[in-house]
Amino acid sequence: MNRMNIVWLRRDLRLTDNTALQQALKSDNKTAVLFIFDTNILDELDKDDARVTFIHQQLTKLDKELREMNSGLLVKTGDPLKIWQELINDFEIGEVHFNRDYEPYATDRDDQVKQLLKKNSISVFSHKDQVIFEPHEVLKADGTPYTVFTPYKNKWLEHFDPQQIKVEEHIKTNSFASIESSLPTLEVIGFQRSTISVKDYDLSVVENYSKTRNFPAIHGTSQLSVHLRFGTVSIRQIVQQVYNQSPDFLSELVWREFFMQILFHFPRVVNENFRTKYNGIEWRNNEKEFERWCTGETGYPIVDAGMRELNQSGYMHNRVRMITASFLCKHLLIDWRWGEAYFAKKLLDFELSSNNGNWQWAAGTGCDAAPYFRVFNPTEQVKKFDKEMRYIKKWVPEFQELTYPAPIVDHKMARNRALETYKKGIAE
Structure with missing residues (x-):
């Protein structure tokens, strides 16, 4: 044989x-x-x-x-x-x-x-x-991992040589073994076909990415993340195509590797705050409020639009991910781990390292996180990024009707409550 x-x-x-x-x-x-x-x-x-x-x-x-x-x-x-x-x-x-x-x-x-x-x-x-660089390939001079993004990115770019990127298109077709096997159906492995489908990625957006990336109503993002998650395209091929086109887009690819190396070097972040000084925060964890956040019934149209987009399509625009995550942690004082688990279940592009890193960033408990006192104002975010309400109208068509719920919390009260709770929780 x-x-x-x-x-x-x-x-x-x-x-x-x-x-x-x-x-x-x-x-x-x-x-x-x-x-x-x-x-x-x-x-x-x-x-x-x-x-x-x-x-x-x-x-x-x-x-x-x-x-x-x-x-x-x-x-x-x-x-x-x-x-x-x-x-x-x-x-x-x-x-x-x-x-x-x-x-x-x-x-x-x-x-x-x-x-x-x-x-x-x-x-x-x-x-x-x-990846372009594995967790042990981009380290500080003393051999320890980076925990702040910008110095990591600078070292990543220093190491990176576009000339060394080789994409192997050719396959030796006569080298495969003849296999007697048939692909099992979804039903045989115990699943059923989903009504949600994955869109093809589109790199035509890369050129204007810096201008369009923050506006959820515009086709301004690439839908690439799910394809990188399952490797239906190689990272080398993508980097080769975008390297000279958009520093911001390249930055997003470096963030992906930054969070991967954080998870690799600090596996405890799966269940713990990266910054342990935040362990004392007393989350409210109100289950009814969490349920309203999950279903997109908070009375804040931009938050509800994001959650409904997620539930119906398996996708959520990146700017809106930040808004919905900040809202859960800061406005409702619900533990980031609850939100992280919900996104893990629903996101087509769910990747443990990025999901965990971004949730801890939003909660203020992660490495290189947004400071805890930065609380997104959902109404101001709409003015900046969905001024004509196109995104909101698409996902929350009833937002001006009497049937639409009143805001679940008052922004000013919630912001002050969050600041007090965090201050108390991180008292040294």
């Missing part, structure tokens, strides 16, 4: 410019491409989760591409460690290649799989793919 290489796809659902795949294809062995529906993750999700539908659609595309090369996608469902044990029993495996993931669950899982493969004398290789 001939040895076979396996490339394990996870957050890199593409064949072109995929580092693990490129490396596996260099060997004399034929290569099979594997995806595992990880039940440790799936069991936590709603049965119509739009992200699972999107993954399934991408896998269908990949399977078709591989079939055109006389192969096919190997798809398994279950606990990854058990599945790898089965694969070891079923195949003569030469090498295993995968691209690195930096989240706490993923690094633990990958370590266990590596140990199992090594125990069975199988060569295993992990590769850098979903």
